[in-house]
Amino acid sequence: MIGGSSPVLQLGVRTATPLAILVGVYLFFAGHNAPGGGFAAGLVFGAVVTLRAIAGIQRPTHAMTLLSGGTLMVIVVAAIPLFFGEPLLDQAVGSIEVPLLGKVKSGSALPFDLGVSAIVVGLIIALLDGLGVGDITAKRPQSPDSSEVAS
Amino acid sequence: MTVDSFAEPWILWTLLVLHVVAIPLSALGARRDHRLGLGIAAIPPLLTTIWTVILLAGSAEPFTTELLWVEGLDVGFSFRTDSIALLMTLLVSGIGTLVLTYATGYFSSSSAQMPRMTASLLAFSTSMLGLVLADSIWTVFIFWEFTSITSFVLVGHKDVDASVRDAARRALMITGAGGLSLLGGLVILGSEAGTTSLSELEPITGGRGWIAALLILGGVATKSAQVPFHVWLPGAMKAPTPVSAYLHSATMVKAGVLLLAITGPAFVDVATWKWVGLALGITSMLWGGITSLRHRDAKLILAWGTISQLGLLVTLLSVGTAKATFAAISILFAHAIFKAALFAVVGEIDIRTGTRDIRELGGLHRTMPIATAVAVVSGLSMAGVPPLLGFAAKEAAVEAALKLSGIDALIVSTSIIGGSVITVAYTTRFLLGTFGAGPDTSVAPRRPGMTIATTILGLGSIVGYIAMGAVNNIVRPAAIEIDKKAEVYLLYRWPGLTTGFMVSLGIVAAGVVVGAFILNRVDQPAPEARGADMVDSGLDRFLAWAPQPIAAIQHGSLPVYLATMVLVALTATIPFASDIDVDTLVLWDSPFQGALALAIVVAALAGAFVSSRLGAALTLGAVGLGVSGIFVVHGAPDLALTQLVVETVIVVGFVLGLGHLARSFPAAHATWKSVRMAVSTILGVGVALALAASGSNPSGTPPIEELAEAAVDEGGGANIVNVILTDLRALDTLGEVVVLAVVAIGILALANTRETEANA
Numbered sequence: 077m078i079g080g081s082s083p084v085l086q087l088g089v090r091t092a093t094p095l096a097i098l099v100g101v102y103l104f105f106a107g108h109n110a111p112g113g114g115f116a117a118g119l120v121f122g123a124v125v126t127l128r129a130i131a132g133i134q135r136p137t138h139a140m141t142l143l144s145g146g147t148l149m150v151i152v153v154a155a156i157p158l159f160f161g162e163p164l165l166d167q168a169v170g171s172i173e174v175p176l177l178g179k180v181k182s183g184s185a186l187p188f189d190l191g192v193s194a195i196v197v198g199l200i201i202a203l204l205d206g207l208g209v210g211d212i213t214a215k216r217p218q219s220p221d222s223s224e225v226a227s
Numbered sequence: 228m229t230v231d232s233f234a235e236p237w238i239l240w241t242l243l244v245l246h247v248v249a250i251p252l253s254a255l256g257a258r259r260d261h262r263l264g265l266g267i268a269a270i271p272p273l274l275t276t277i278w279t280v281i282l283l284a285g286s287a288e289p290f291t292t293e294l295l296w297v298e299g300l301d302v303g304f305s306f307r308t309d310s311i312a313l314l315m316t317l318l319v320s321g322i323g324t325l326v327l328t329y330a331t332g333y334f335s336s337s338s339a340q341m342p343r344m345t346a347s348l349l350a351f352s353t354s355m356l357g358l359v360l361a362d363s364i365w366t367v368f369i370f371w372e373f374t375s376i377t378s379f380v381l382v383g384h385k386d387v388d389a390s391v392r393d394a395a396r397r398a399l400m401i402t403g404a405g406g407l408s409l410l411g412g413l414v415i416l417g418s419e420a421g422t423t424s425l426s427e428l429e430p431i432t433g434g435r436g437w438i439a440a441l442l443i444l445g446g447v448a449t450k451s452a453q454v455p456f457h458v459w460l461p462g463a464m465k466a467p468t469p470v471s472a473y474l475h476s477a478t479m480v481k482a483g484v485l486l487l488a489i490t491g492p493a494f495v496d497v498a499t500w501k502w503v504g505l506a507l508g509i510t511s512m513l514w515g516g517i518t519s520l521r522h523r524d525a526k527l528i529l530a531w532g533t534i535s536q537l538g539l540l541v542t543l544l545s546v547g548t549a550k551a552t553f554a555a556i557s558i559l560f561a562h563a564i565f566k567a568a569l570f571a572v573v574g575e576i577d578i579r580t581g582t583r584d585i586r587e588l589g590g591l592h593r594t595m596p597i598a599t600a601v602a603v604v605s606g607l608s609m610a611g612v613p614p615l616l617g618f619a620a621k622e623a624a625v626e627a628a629l630k631l632s633g634i635d636a637l638i639v640s641t642s643i644i645g646g647s648v649i650t651v652a653y654t655t656r657f658l659l660g661t662f663g664a665g666p667d668t669s670v671a672p673r674r675p676g677m678t679i680a681t682t683i684l685g686l687g688s689i690v691g692y693i694a695m696g697a698v699n700n701i702v703r704p705a706a707i708e709i710d711k712k713a714e715v716y717l718l719y720r721w722p723g724l725t726t727g728f729m730v731s732l733g734i735v736a737a738g739v740v741v742g743a744f745i746l747n748r749v750d751q752p753a754p755e756a757r758g759a760d761m762v763d764s765g766l767d768r769f770l771a772w773a774p775q776p777i778a779a780i781q782h783g784s785l786p787v788y789l790a791t792m793v794l795v796a797l798t799a800t801i802p803f804a805s806d807i808d809v810d811t812l813v814l815w816d817s818p819f820q821g822a823l824a825l826a827i828v829v830a831a832l833a834g835a836f837v838s839s840r841l842g843a844a845l846t847l848g849a850v851g852l853g854v855s856g857i858f859v860v861h862g863a864p865d866l867a868l869t870q871l872v873v874e875t876v877i878v879v880g881f882v883l884g885l886g887h888l889a890r891s892f893p894a895a896h897a898t899w900k901s902v903r904m905a906v907s908t909i910l911g912v913g914v915a916l917a918l919a920a921s922g923s924n925p926s927g928t929p930p931i932e933e934l935a936e937a938a939v940d941e942g943g944g945a946n947i948v949n950v951i952l953t954d955l956r957a958l959d960t961l962g963e964v965v966v967l968a969v970v971a972i973g974i975l976a977l978a979n980t981r982e983t984e985a986n987a
Contacts, residue, residue, distance in 0.1 A: 119872035202971035
């Protein structure tokens with residue numbers, strides 16, 4: 077029983093979810109000047125999703141939306157500079173004054189990284205779906221699996 | 228406006244883009260009404276024809292233009308508008324426009340296949356246009372393959388019929404194989420000649436010239452249906468007649484001849500080129516003509532006649548004299564016009580009478596006068612009778628043959644004269660059989676689209692004769708493009724009572740006698756397509772055999788795949804083992820590394836021996852954590868972070884996946900255990916060797932300084948690693964995430980298959 081019946085695990089994962097998401101968001105934005113970035117952030121979000129799957133609580137299932145949205149995002153960001161006579165994937169950097177936060181600097185790498193994150197999360201959800209998670213918490217093979225290849 | 232204001236690259240690009248844009252539009256139009264779709268499809272070729280006529284009429288200055296993709300390799304689209312390209316464009320787009328007009332009449336009902344037919348016809352026209360205008364060998368190859376593929380779709384129009392599918396497959400396999408051969412030839416030609424541009428080709432002298440010659444001739448012979456690669460062409464007659472008229476007489480089968488012409492100058496010093504070309508050409512000329520005399524299906528008579536005519540063209544171009552080249556270009560031009568007209572007439576007969584069998588046809592000169600007139604004019608032009616365009620062209624060929632000396636003279640002139648007699652014979656038999664006496668065939672009403680197109684094509688042979696000056700202005704520069712010495716030659720309306728003319732008269736007289744009286748029998752059975760059957764059964768046998776080796780290689784045993792990969796990887800590292808510099812190998816940079824490495828080794832060994840699956844997954848996680856610890860010690864926090872998160876997700880994923888399996892590993896046989904250990908040890912040794920070798924061979928200093936500067940200046944970020952990922956080398960990231968997305972979609976697709984199977 078991987079956890080479908082453990083209230084401790086469920087409560088633990090539920091409580092950890094917002095914190096882990098916060099860590100992911102931090103990593104996402106920190107990536108510009110410190111360790112982190114879209115890939116790591118996506119993995120953290122993916123870990124949250126996987127933990128929820130283990131605990132048998134609701135988790136995102138829109139793998140296709142995330143994958144297609146993320147791919148579209150990175151391709152659009154990559155292609156936009158072409159229309160301004162710049163090379164593919166050329167980065168635009170700008171900064172704006174935001175109340176409370178002060179000067180915030182950002183660039184087109186931000187949406188690019190967002191796309192990367194979305195793809196990573198989408199991949200993990202797809203893996204979960206591929207592993208047939210969902211029915212896993214419900215049933216478990218009764219007899220020992222004897223079909224291991226070439227053993 | 229001067230002519231040169233039309234000789235602009237942007238017009239050419241616009242026309243090409245227009246072709247491409249019109250392809251889906253024509254399919255959409257054809258869904259509503261097939262005439263609308265064909266009308267849309269005819270617009271780009273029509274505009275291209277007008278543009279070409281303007282350029283030809285004004286003798287515009289040729290230009291080249293290119294859209295480069297990979298610099299240095301010259302890979303890209305590159306086009307030229309020299310005389311031979313314009314001549315071919317005129318044929319491709321001009322006859323294309325007429326064929327599309329003709330098709331409005333040929334296809335009566337708006338069947339479900341019409342959108343595909345319309346779009347494929349235009350797609351073929353586009354590919355052919357690209358091919359004849361292509362300047363670089365890569366562009367030639369790309370469009371060459373496009374014509375093979377679109378031809379496959381067009382031949383397979385009636386895809387419910389198994390014999391049609393076989394014919395389409397045969398055509399694709401033969402021309403596709405020829406395409407590969409051509410690619411090989413072009414690559415060698417390009418490297419020997421030092422240029423990929425066809426307009427800059429110089430004679431090659433290198434020792435590999437004969438290989439290039441053979442490979443390119445392979446492409447030429449398959450595309451231009453030269454014996455013994457011709458077997459796909461008669462089968463392709465199962466295509467609707469507009470397709471046969473366009474692809475299999477006027478344009479696509481000329482692609483090989485065109486290639487022979489434009490690459491010929493590079494091979495003047497290569498004997499293989501000439502002799503293999505002559506062998507192919509002469510065999511095809513004679514065999515095609517003889518077989519044509521034995522068929523009773525009017526369309527097949529013409530198809531075998533095309534093989535014969537293509538053989539004549541290949542023969543003339545292989546001879547290599549300026550006069551023969553000039554004659555070849557003239558016949559190429561004349562043939563496109565009269566053969567397209569003849570096919571169009573046969574298609575009209577087929578549609579209006581329901582048969583193409585010359586035994587069943589009769590009295591058509593009364594019931595189908597216009598079609599008869601077109602066929603007679605075009606047939607006589609094919610036979611080389613004045614006052615028609617084909618006469619002047621054939622005359623040039625006879626003259627060229629008579630001018631030869633030495634061994635060429637004997638072989639080539641005999642063959643050309645013999646081939647011409649056969650041509651006259653099968654033309655006579657075709658005309659008499661189809662339009663002459665016989666049981667009156669009932670005839671359906673005329674359809675305007677077909678009549679307009681056939682009439683224009685039929686008039687082409689007459690107008691070409693009358694306006695011989697204009698034809699000379701098109702044909703002569705094209706011949707000069709290939710061979711400078713061709714500038715002294717002209718086509719004549721009336722050559723005078725030369726030897727050549729006397730020979731021509733003799734050819735016509737002999738041919739008429741043979742065709743009308745000796746070999747006019749129609750009751751003998753038509754020849755069987757033995758060659759085609761051999762190709763088909765060969766393909767079938769191959770397909771029946773192929774699963775065995777595939778099953779042997781793709782056996783599905785994961786451990787064997789893994790062992791194979793490990794062995795290959797190790798073999799690949801062995802050559803580098805000697806590069807290892809022992810002095811660069813140190814025990815550790817800091818004792819932390821030693822401690823972590825020890826932990827990793829212990830965890831890995833535990834993973835190998837533990838019997839619980841969950842335990843094994845956790846030890847793998849421990850290994851990963853240790854590795855990320857090493858990254859931290861080494862000063863790579865980004866890598867460590869990513870490794871850490873990846874390991875976390877993997878361990879959690881493992882735990883999920885383990886739910887499907889038993890808790891413990893099944894007991895393994897001792898032999899199998901030792902094999903696994905051996906493979907693991909080999910992998911470990913291989914990786915260690917590779918790392919030590921690459922560490923001993925640093926290539927230059929790492930560009931840390933520049934990267935750090937570029938990260939802040941260009942990327943605007945202080946974290947070099949991430950700026951590299953998202954900006955400096957973002958193209959790599961783009962590629963990687965797209966791969967990730969594709970993998971994920973594949974997993975989803977597999978998961979869905981399983982669900983579907985489970986539900987079934």
